[in-house]
Amino acid sequence: MTDATHERVSELLARSHRLGADPRNTNYAGGNTSAKGTDTDPVTGQDIELMWVKGSGGDLGTLTAGGLAALRLDRLRALTGVYPGVDREDEMVAAFDYCLHGKGGAAPSIDTAMHGLVEAAHVDHLHPDSGIALACAADGEALTKECFGNQVVWVPWRRPGFQLGLDIAAVKAANPAAIGCILGGHGITAWGDTSEECERNSLHIIRTAEAFLEERGKAEPFGPVLDGYGPLPEAERKARAAALAPVVRGLASTDRPQVGHFTDADVVLDFLARAEHPRLAALGTSCPDHFLRTKVRPLVLDLPAGAPLEEAVARLKELHAAYREDYRAYYERHADADSPAMRGADPAIVLVPGVGMFSFGKDKQTARVAGEFYVNAINVMRGAEAVSSYAPIEESEKFRIEYWELEEAKLRRIPAPKPLATRVALVTGAGSGIGKAIAHRLVAEGACVVVADLNAEGAAAVAEELGGPDKAVAVTVDVTSEEQIADAFAAASLAFGGVDLVVNNAGISISKPLLETTAKDWDLQHDIMARGSFLVSREAARVMTAQGFGGDIVYIASKNGVFAGPNNIAYGATKADQAHQVRLLAAELGEHGIRVNGVNPDGVVRGSGIFAGGWGAKRAAVYGVEEEKLGEFYAQRTLLKREVLPEHVAGAVFALTGGDLSHTTGLHVPVDAGVAAAFLR
Known part of the structure; x- marks a missing residue:
């Protein structure tokens, strides 16, 4: 050159x-x-x-x-x-x-x-x-x-x-x-x-x-504000959106799983408040770039903003069924023998007056961009209506482009999706150690991740490492708080449309003999791990059942839930509690397609937040070795003589959720390099 x-x-x-x-x-x-x-x-x-x-x-x-x-x-x-x-x-x-x-x-x-x-x-x-x-x-x-x-x-x-x-x-x-x-x-x-x-x-x-x-242009091209269709107050609007998001995501994923995006931008709320929005939304978008990403038209909830939540959910389900019938009819009106097969009849854009817009795609970026394109379409409608009337191209022309062989060829060139594409994961204790390694592995395999941790700064840093808002968001959560857990799942629903993969990893450990273990020590460890895992799993089940397409809950338990180690009564007992939660929830949630499994690590010293926080020094003292050699000590007592790292635990989580073990639930996977005393019987 x-x-x-x-x-x-x-x-x-x-x-x-x-x-x-x-x-x-x-x-x-x-x-x-x-x-x-x-x-x-x-x-x-x-x-x-x-x-x-x-x-x-x-x-x-x-x-x-x-x-x-x-x-x-x-x-x-x-x-x-x-x-x-x-x-x-x-x-x-x-x-x-x-x-x-x-x-x-x-x-x-x-x-x-x-x-x-x-x-x-x-x-x-x-x-x-x-x-x-x-x-x-x-x-x-x-x-x-x-x-x-x-x-x-x-x-x-x-x-x-x-x-x-x-x-x-x-x-x-x-x-x-x-x-x-x-x-x-x-x-x-x-x-x-x-x-x-x-x-x-x-x-x-x-x-x-x-x-x-x-x-x-005229001042109000979308007409007057409809009574009851104006924006809800912000806090109420966000809460309504978070409650609706998993339901809407489940509907939009009828043909294939989707990731969601939500916006309550003023331009969207104003459009949905105005009298002309039903007519204009039904006309659909026009520019080829718009409707290729938004489909020919959105699904619009035809209820006022303050309608009871149950009524809104029921109506959305009715409208979704009608949308699918209408889309199939649109396809059949225009398809010929050479047309590609119908790609799916679910909406890419769902509009809820007073609340905002949900958009969907194969990943977060695609979902977000679809929403941005519909904002473009609203701006186009406003401009056209201001000086004339909005007149998009004919439906038959839209079909010619949507099912254009050249577009089909472009779709065929897209690389195959990663194993966890479209999955939305929430990982507790993900600001460091094992949780951080799990978050990294899940994103690498295609998932979107909610990095949940008590340490807000650590969670934010991990989310940034993972690629920012299109890949991961950070939430601050104390897993002993029902309110904070509910807020974390609400944040996940607003960010990605819901949650379908949860990892209970948050933990703490205090190593003491029985007579030195206080009730406070016992309560703290049980509150964080046993009670915290229960609360997180309960909220996860609510979201997953609302979505209606199953999910995964994984407990990071421990070898100590099986093996009776010395000076470890509180930690070992709470890990045994977690281990049995896996069995109980696997039995209860299976009818909803929710699989519950566990991972039992041992000796994860390097990169572990728990070991760095004092647990390592105490366990080293119990075994009479130097703290910096504790990982080597643990490795030598295993059958494989290998040290266990956070990445190995993350690999087990992926193995359980990546698709190959789709018919497995209630299982505990040891990641301990082989501890015979902890073999499951």
């Missing part, structure tokens, strides 16, 4: 990052940018014209050089001579591969023709709410003319593809004064001779449309 080429690519990336950083300009992973220039052909040594364009699936705000596709312009433009027509335009996507230059880079997207066929050195295609509002207005063409004059040209709706690229190229050629166009039902495209000019033109279209909608 020559210095000039490197500069051109760097310039393109910088422009992309600036545009993608502002949600007013485009949505996440939406739109694409390009730049044209010359480089040296490594075979002939001659100059060749190239185009660098954002590839399929990338995001402008985080685009890297590896996310660009580099294509030879002579070959790309030559495709116009073999273009078989709009009925076969999908074949052109495969032809783009024969236009690629060099090794590596991203796969060319469907919008490649839009960039390559337009005679401009730089092109931006974006999905701003203001631009889509004009694009989805009933009289969008006239409004575009009123807003921009001859500076921006209207292009009627056409599905993204080669023909749309030809259409835009023709529009630009016929309108030399134009800086861009509004694409009906879709978004905007702008161009320029320099990167700076192209970016300036893009922003001019976006900001001019914003100002036009603000100045020209």
